[in-house]
Amino acid sequence: MYIFALQMNIYSMKNKVQRQLEIRKIIQKGNIHSQEELLTELKHKGFELTQATLSRDLKVLQVAKTTHPAKGYVYTIHKNGHSEPTPAQNRVNYLADGFQGIQFSGNLAVVKTIPGYASSIAAVIDQTSPWEIIGTVAGDDTILIIQREGISKNDLVAALVTIMPKLKGRI
Helix, strand or coil: CHHHHHHHHHHHHHHHHHHHHHHHHHHHCCCCCCHHHHHHHHHHCCCCCCHHHHHHHHHHCCEEEEEECCCEEEEEECECCECCCCHHHHHHHHHHHHEEEEEEECCEEEEEECCCCHHHHHHHHHHHCCCCEEEEEECCCEEEEEECCCCCHHHHHHHHHHHCHHHCCCC
16 A cells, blocks of 8 residues: 555656646746636646646746736746846856766766866856756766756756856757
């Protein structure tokens, strides 16, 4: 009985991560005006959930409703309260120059940097708090990134490019 309950909990957790990833994808398209619309979209994608579960997911994902000039109000996912990169994020793009490569193993990624860059890059990643990344551990020229369960390599790379746009095409 215990093993069955554990298996159900693992399945439930994976389903939660997949559902939250799908919510992010749907909202990033910029066409969702209400929770009802979002619930309908998710049901079309095969997710069964209640409005209360959706509300919790929206809170975890830090979803907000903002005005859109042509569409009225739409859901958006904000990073640190800003929908556009902040000036501080733009100033840290120079850190991308210290980035040398990335390798993956399970839900871990190892980033190699020029000596001296790792702690600064890790600090920027941690400060930005992307949803895909649980945390980082940095040395002098290496960063260990722990990503959430169910996050693909592409999702992690996209999160890193969002933080440091100069990485686009380099990883």
